[in-house]
Amino acid sequence: MAKYITKESKPGKGIDKDAPEKRRFFLFFELxxxxxxxxxxxxxxxxxxxxxxxxxxxxxxxxxxxxETPADILRYPPIVFTPSxxxxxxxxxxxxxxxxxxxxxxxxxxNMQRREHTWVLSDFFEHFKKNFKQGIIMSVVDIAACMVLYxxxxxxxxxxxVDAPEMGTLIPIMGAMFVGAVxxxxxxxxxxxxxxxxxxxxxxxxxxxxxxxxxxxxLPLNLLITAFLALIGGSLIYTLSxxxxxxxxxxxxxxxxxxxxxxxxxxxxxxxxVMIQKVNRRVLNTRG
Numbered sequence: 183m184a185k186y187i188t189k190e191s192k193p194g195k196g197i198d199k200d201a202p203e204k205r206r207f208f209l210f211f212e213l214x215x216x217x218x219x220x221x222x223x224x225x226x227x228x229x230x231x232x233x234x235x236x237x238x239x240x241x242x243x244x245x246x247x248x249x250e251t252p253a254d255i256l257r258y259p260p261i262v263f264t265p266s267x268x269x270x271x272x273x274x275x276x277x278x279x280x281x282x283x284x285x286x287x288x289x290x291x292x293n294m295q296r297r298e299h300t301w302v303l304s305d306f307f308e309h310f311k312k313n314f315k316q317g318i319i320m321s322v323v324d325i326a327a328c329m330v331l332y333x334x335x336x337x338x339x340x341x342x343x344v345d346a347p348e349m350g351t352l353i354p355i356m357g358a359m360f361v362g363a364v365x366x367x368x369x370x371x372x373x374x375x376x377x378x379x380x381x382x383x384x385x386x387x388x389x390x391x392x393x394x395x396x397x398x399x400x401l402p403l404n405l406l407i408t409a410f411l412a413l414i415g416g417s418l419i420y421t422l423s424x425x426x427x428x429x430x431x432x433x434x435x436x437x438x439x440x441x442x443x444x445x446x447x448x449x450x451x452x453x454x455x456v457m458i459q460k461v462n463r464r465v466l467n468t469r470g
Contacts, residue, residue, distance in 0.1 A: 210447055214440075217294050220302050221439035224290055227306055229434040231283035235276035242269030259336050274327065281317030281324075286310035287442060288376040295447045313379055319386050320375065327368060334361045370397035370404040382457065392457075400452055407448050409427050411441055 214221070240262075248258045286306040293300035328427075338357035342349060375393035378384065384392070397404060418437070421428040 192294065206447075206451075209441075213295060213297070213447070220294070220300075221288075221443065222435055224287060224306065225436050226254055226434055226440035227303070228287045228438050231279050232276075232438075233282050234272045238269050238272030238274075238276055240269070242273065252385065257340075258416050259340055268435035277321040277325065278318060279321075281284045281319070281321035282310045282314045283317070284320075284376050285317045285380055287438070289380040291439070291442050291446045292377055292380060292450060295443070295450055309380055316379055316386050316389070320379075323390075331361055331365050331368070335365075366408075367397050370408070372401075373397070373404060373407060373445050374453065377446055377450060377453055378457075381397060381453065394453065396456075397451070400449075403448060403452070407445055410444055414441060 243261050244264055246258050246260055246262050248261060249255055283306075286309040289309040290300050290302055290305050293305070335358060338354045338361060342354045342357070343351070371390070371393035373393075374396040375389055378389050378392060382389075414437075418429055418432060
């Protein structure tokens with residue numbers, strides 16, 4: 183009927199369409215604490231699905247032993263990759279789990295923020311299977327992009343200044359800034375792509391294209407979301423200097439659900455306005 187076809191959602195009790203809409207700031211906390219038990223269960227399931235990726239990175243990355251002082255960070259990469267067979271095997275296994283699991287995770291939280299009924303366990307695995315193919319493609323794209331961006335950043339920050347000192351400092355700095363900018367836009371695209379994946383019947387090319395458009399067009403919103411996520415992540419890292427217990431509990435219990443809820447709650451109204459409502463208006467105009 184139109185460029186975008188909305189995927190079917192399960193019926194639920196929902197809310198009264200005539201009920202007054204609360205301010206988004208207050209609505210966020212109301213929905214979050216209303217669904218807190220489901221979010222904890224969802225977080226634990228998603229954490230289990232992410233373990234191959236987390237352990238794969240853990241066994242593939244080590245802190246550079248050449249760094250002994252803060253000044254050494256300017257001369258040596260802070261982390262290096264190792265040809266760990268176990269790490270490589272876990273990263274390969276994560277390709278078949280991480281993307282589809284993120285789709286199921288996103289679907290459940292999307293329904294929560296739309297105030298639609300959702301069964302955490304069944305809906306998670308149902309949309310794990312429904313989005314399995316596109317989830318795998320996204321996993322491959324993510325791993326490949328992270329490797330390419332990391333190598334490019336190391337090239338401009340460490341290899342070029344040593345191997346080509348005649349290039350000066352301007353080109354390496356500009357190159358590193360460009361890689362950083364691409365990395366940020368790539369991150370912002372993830373704020374949208376999985377929500378669109380579980381909401382619309384689009385091929386992967388259109389999904390990725392639309393997510394990049396949103397990543398650039400919604401710059402202020404994406405900056406605000408990133409600031410909140412950085413605050414949460416920074417606070418978590420800060421506590422590690424005192425004790426690992428907080429991180430050890432917070433991450434498997436609520437970390438992913440909290441950050442996912444922030445992202446989806448903030449970005450879904452944009453997707454709804456630009457894609458869903460726009461298509462609905464076109465259909466009504468055509469019928470009229």
